[in-house]
Structures are given as structure tokens and as C-alpha cells.
Amino acid sequence: MKEIRIHGRGGQGSVTAAEMLSVAAFEDGKFSQAFPAFGVERRGAPVQAFTRINNNPIRLRSQVYTPDYVIVQDATLLETVDVASGVKDDGIIIVNTTEKPESLKLNTKARVMTVDATKVAMDIIGVPIVNTVLLGAFAGATGEINVESIQHAIRARFPGKVGEKNANAIQKAYNLIRGEEA
């Protein structure tokens, strides 16, 4: 089983990202579970959401303590939230930032990868909403999920132009993190 933790701020769509990831994983032939860090959500406050992906149906209901992967939507969170908490040594942390991974100085043995998702979102979608973009980066970085499945899930959730733009942005982030595009 793979566990993913998504860090964001209230209003950035962390829960939607976790949910889209679970929809895409199921479409990929896996079983999945997505849930928010249940709380009293407020716009701008740090929030977390989780996805589990497994080959078999998922019965586990406890919180995620040792994620395989972490996605950070907003690099300003690094100042106040320990995004590397509990991440497995062979895990991956993906951060939306213009910085290089080593300059983030995260206290972890996991691999840290960065992508300027905000730029991708501004260039292609036209708004600084990076939740879907980072799922493209996740697919590219981890290989846990087909990028087409994510694009399909996003198109189904946001039909028409919005979904199309998001699908393109997802592809761009996928390519960027794989070094297939600059």
C-alpha cells in the first residue's frame, strides 16, 4: 500500500487533489481511499489531505503517519509545518517552488523534488491554482499512477475548457519533473 500526504492551505484544493488522485488510482485498476485531515477548515490555514492506493480493497481507517509520498502545494508552509514528518526514507517529497531541492534543506532521507507548479498553472490555466498540476508532477515523479488516468479524472470532474486546460498543465508538470521538458 502507498500513502500520500498533501499539504496546502485552506482554499488551495488539497482535498480535491487527494480525491482526484483516488479517482485516478481506481481508474488505473487499483483500490483507493482519500480523506481530509478532518478539522475546522479556514481559508489560508495549513491543511492536509491523504490518499491511500493499494492493490486490494482498503480497510485501514487510521490516519497516515509514515507516508510514501508528500506533495506540498505552497512552499511558505515549510516555515511552519514539518512536511517531512514521518516520510519513509525511500519516499519522495514534491514541493511547488522555484527553488532547487537542496536549498529547501528539508530534514529527511527521502528524495526531494521541486517543480514550479505556480508558473505552469499561470501559463496554461491562467490562475495560480496548482492542485491538479502537482498531480501531474506526482505521476511523473513516482510512476504510481498513469498521467492519463489523472487527466481523465480531472476532465470528468471539470468538464469543458477548464478540464482541458488542467489536463494540459498536468502534462506539462509531468514532463517537467521527468526532465523531458524545460
Next chain:
Amino acid sequence: MIDPAYRKKMVVVEGSYAVAHSAKVCRPNVISAYPITPQTHIVEDLSQFIADGEIPNCEYINVEAEFSAISALIGASAVGARTYSATTSQGLLLMHEALFNTSGMRLPVIMTVANRAVGAPINIWNDHQDAISQRDTGWIQLYAEDVQEACDTLPQLYKIAEDNEVMLPGMACMDGFILSHVYEPVVLLEQELTDDFLPSFQPENVLDPEDPKTFGAFAAPDTYEEFRYLQEQAMQKALPKIEAVAKEFEEVFGRYHGGLIDGYMLDDAEIIVMSMGSILGTIKNVVDEYRAKGEKIGVLKVRSFRPFPKEQICKAVKNAHAVVVLDKNISIGTNEGALFTETKSCLYNSKVRVPVIGYTVGHGGRDIPVESIAKVIEETKKVAKSGITVESQFLDLKEESL
């Protein structure tokens, strides 16, 4: 592994949506509810269905509070309408007085309870204190382990509750947030299959100006006791119906979540972990690890808390060396959870002699990690070997905060 053809029917949706969909296909005539976290998404989805014209012959009554919601449904049910509501926590507590009326008037109102802690201190997270505190109101209470079961319980509950020999209201309990807000693969109940499974509501007695009757009228000491007796009889008659309806459901839908109880690795189990609701999934994962090491641990799921399946519980635990009961509630003043107390009580006059210990767990949404379940199992193994030292206690208490 899940059959690929069955998998094709599954979709990943939020638990609340799946439950609202399930309520919809049960063809309610009147829905009344007041939004309260974490139940809100259920009633939002239902009002969307109503606005979209997706529930024929159904009225959604907006109310100013939960007391009015249940009161509206009492009236609606008395004229023969199939009724639905959903609530939680303080909302359910606010209904308390009318819950007795619903059952006393023998009205099969059905509601989903997205179980949540009760205040003070205010807390919006999951435990079972809200529903357990309604245990004497005369409502059937079934607890769901996952989203699919929370959905599947609704048509089952209507069928049980509306049976002319039962005629009692019912709560379909699901863990707030843990199940109401999770996205996971489920089969949304098919309208056609639900219509095959669940006949329309045909009560023997209804309020009708052409044939006047009185519901919930004055009952003096010479008659009141018999009303109470008949309520209890109806609850007893619900016991076999819950089993039978679960099997009928399986025949139509191909899914079975247990009748009154359900066992997991139970047949040869020396240590049995008993509980209700979504925590059972986590427990089963831990039990799998013990089984892989050759240790005979099993799980007893209690699906029906009311009526309480005494006979089935006694039979299920009779060969165990020790039993541990995990309760997401506490009766303050006994230091015990309700399932623990009642399990001990039903064993006392039986021939079954097995030590039983209890833990009250997950208060106000305190997470229950696999390590804590393993800790509980280790303690129960000690009880099997050398007897009880602590009968009932809190799990994962933070001593440093006291």
C-alpha cells in the same frame, strides 16, 4: 480479489454522496433534516437531488432545528409516508424527546447518524456517544463498517422497520468524517434492484380523516405498561428480521455485511476483539498480521446494537480464552463503554464463562492507530493467560495532559 465485472459497477465518491444516493433510491416521500457537521454533505446532496427533480413524489421540509425535523417526520410517517432524516451529535440530542415519541407511536422513521462526539467541550469529530446515548429510545441501531455498508443499510433498515410485526424507527449509524467524508470505491445502489428488494410502505394504521385514529394518545397506568411491553416485543421480533433481510439483500445485490453480528477469523479464535463501526477495518488489518504469525485472533463485529443480539454474542465468544471490547463511548460513572457492559451482562446468566475486558477508545476523534490495536490484543493475551487485572480503561490516555 474483486470480480472485474463487479469492479466496473464501482465509482469513487464521497461517503455522504453515496449515502444520499442510497436514501434517494429508497424512494422517501418526506425528508426533513437540519445541517450539522459532519452530516451536512448528506442533506446538501439530498436537497440537490430534490432541486433536480430526481426524487419523485417527495417533499423536502426545511426546518429551523433538529427537533422540528424529527417532529415533521413523525407527522409524515403517521399518514403513511416513507420518511428520512440525517443528523449527528447535538442535533441528535436535540431530537431526544421526540425519538421516544417516534418509537412509542411505532413509526418507522429512518435516519442516518453520522456519529460524532457530544459537548462540552465542543468537538466535531467521531465517536459513538451521540447514538449510544439514545439506546433506550426504542430505535433500532445498526452500525456500518464502511461506506458501502452505510449505503446498503438504508434499504435493509426500511424493510426491517416497516415490517408490520416490527414498526419501529431505525438509525443507520456511520462514523462521522471517517466514513462521511472519505472517498472510496462503492457501488451506488441501483434503482431497479432497490425497487425489487424494498416494497412500498404499507402501514396497517395511518392517520386518515375518513377513518380517524389517534397516535401517541394518553395512556394511564392501566394501559401504559402494555404499550411498553409491545414495543419490546417488536424489538425482539426485529432480531430474526435483521438476519433475514441481510440475506435477502445479499440475494438481490450480492453483498453481505453481517446480520446482527459478523465474524472475521472467528471460528478457532482464542482472543476475540469486539467492536462496532469503521474501526473494525483497522482491527481486521491487525488481526491479519497476527494470523500470519499463527496466532488465533478473531474479530466479532456487532452490527446491531439495538436490538442487542445476546444469543448470537454468547454463541460467538463461547470458545474464546478472552474477549476485549472496544467502545467509542463511555457511560460516565461506570468507567465502561456500552457494548462492554452489555456484553458482560448477556454472558452473566449464560453458561459461557470467558473473561471480558473493555477499552473506551477514540473519544472525540482521537485516532486509533494499528499499534494501539496491537497493544490491546497483547493485553488481552495476558488476560487469557493469567486473568483480569484492569477490567475497563481508556486507550491511549495522555497522562502528561492530566
